Amino acid sequence: MTFFDMACRGCGARRVEPFLDLGDQPHCNRLIPERLAAIPEPKFPLRAGFCHDCTLVQIDHTIPKESMFSDYPYVSGTTRTLTEHFKETAARLSATFGLGPQDLVVDIGSNDGTALKAYQALGLRTLGVEPAANVATLALEAGVETLNRFFNEETAAVIRRDYGPAKLVTAAGVFFHLEELHSVCRGIQQLLAEDGVFSVQAIYLGGMVEKTAFDQIYHEHLCYYTLRSLQALLAQHGLEVFEVSVKPIHGGSLEAHIGHPGKRPVSPRVAEMLAEEARAGLGELATYQAFADRVWRLRDDLLAALHDQAARGRRVFAYSAPAKGATLLNAFGIGPDLVQCAVERAPLKFDHLIPGARIPIRDEAKTERPDAYLMLAWNFLDEFIVKERDFLRAGGEFIVPVPHVRVVGAEALAA
Ligand SMILES: [Zn+2]
Structure with a gap:
C-alpha cells in the first residue's frame, strides 16, 4: 500500500491512499484566449485519495490559492x-x-x-x-x-x-x-x-x-x-x-x-x-476503488458513443463549457477531433479554448446546430431537454456522460 506524500488536509495523518488518478490536468477555470493557443499551459497532477484515519477524501496537489x-x-x-x-x-x-x-x-x-x-x-x-x-x-x-x-x-x-x-x-x-x-x-x-x-x-x-x-x-x-x-x-x-x-x-x-x-x-x-x-460504505477505501472502476467504464462507454457518432458522419458539439467539463474531457482524452466546439451563452467565454482539451468555445446564438450535443452540464439535463425540444424533435441527440452514458433523443420529451 502506498500513500500520497502528504499530511491529510483534515487530520494531519500521513495515511492518504490514492484511488483515482485523472492524469495531469491544467487549471480548469483558466480558459485560453484563442490568440494564445500556441502557448502550452502548465499541467498538474489531479489525483484523489482517501484518509484511513479521518475518512476525508482529498486531492494531493495544491495549486497556490493566489494563482x-x-x-x-x-x-x-x-x-x-x-x-x-x-x-x-x-x-x-x-x-x-x-x-x-x-x-x-x-x-x-x-x-x-x-x-x-x-x-x-x-x-x-x-x-x-x-x-x-x-x-x-x-x-x-x-x-x-x-x-x-x-x-x-x-x-x-x-x-x-x-x-x-x-x-x-x-x-x-x-x-x-x-x-x-x-x-x-x-x-x-x-x-x-x-x-x-x-x-x-x-x-x-x-x-x-x-x-x-x-x-x-x-x-x-x-x-x-x-x-x-x-x-x-x-x-x-x-x-x-x-x-x-x-x-x-x-x-x-x-x-x-x-x-x-x-x-x-x-x-x-x-x-x-x-x-x-x-x-x-463511505468510510471505506473499497467504496472509492469501486467508484474509480465506474469512472473508467464511463470513459469506455463515452468514447464508444462519440466514435459511433463520428462513424455515422454526425457532428458533436459540447453544450456549454462548465469547469467540470474540463475534468471529464481531459481525463478521457477527448479533444476537437471528437467534439468540434462548445457552445456557450456567457460572453466572457467566447473565443476561448477549454483548457487542456483545446476545444473552442463559440457563441450559442451564432453557431449552427450539430447532430448531437455532449451534455457536460449533465446535472441540468431536465432543464435542457425542455429548452431544446425542437432540436430533439428534429432528430438531434444529447449524449449524457454521467451518471451513466446514454444517448437521449425525442423520446425523452414524452417522459
Ligand atoms: Zn485524515
Missing part, C-alpha cells in the same frame, strides 16, 4: 438557478435562527455579493469576504460591503474588531477550496457570536459516489466531505454540527449548521445521516 482565486471568471449572479437558491436560503436561515436587523451576516467567498444581497433585502447587516479583486469590485459596485482578502484567522480577528461577532457565517460552495483549512476553522470559531451559526454548503461526497460524479473533482476542490469527515475536522476546532441536510443544487450538496458545542440542540438527523453514510 487560482485572484482573478476569478465565475460570477454567481449570472446563474438564475443560483440566485433563486440564495434567496430561498437567506429567507430560511434568517427565519430558523431568528435573525434581526442589528445582526451581522458574514459570507466567506462572497463572489459578486449575490448571496448577501438576499440578506440585505431582509434588513440584516452584511459583510462579504472575497479574494478575487475583479468580483469583489462588482460586489462593492452593487452596494455590498466586501473585504478583498482571503478568509482566515487574521481576517476573522479584523472583522470581530471592526464589526463585532457574527450571528451567521455562511460559506456556500467554497469550503472545499480552502487551502488554509485549519486557520479558516479557527477564524470561524472566534468570529461566531455565543449563539452564532456557521452554515456551510459543500459538494456532498455521498452524492458524488452515488452518481459517479467524478467530474466534480478539480484542482479548486481540495476536499470532498461526508458528514463524518466534516465533523471530524470541525471537532478539532471546538465546533459542533447540530443540523444537516442534502440539497439538490449542483447534483447533491451538503448543508450543515454548526455552532459552539452545547449551544443548540443536536438534531436526530445528524446521527441518522452518519448511519446512512456507514451503510453506504
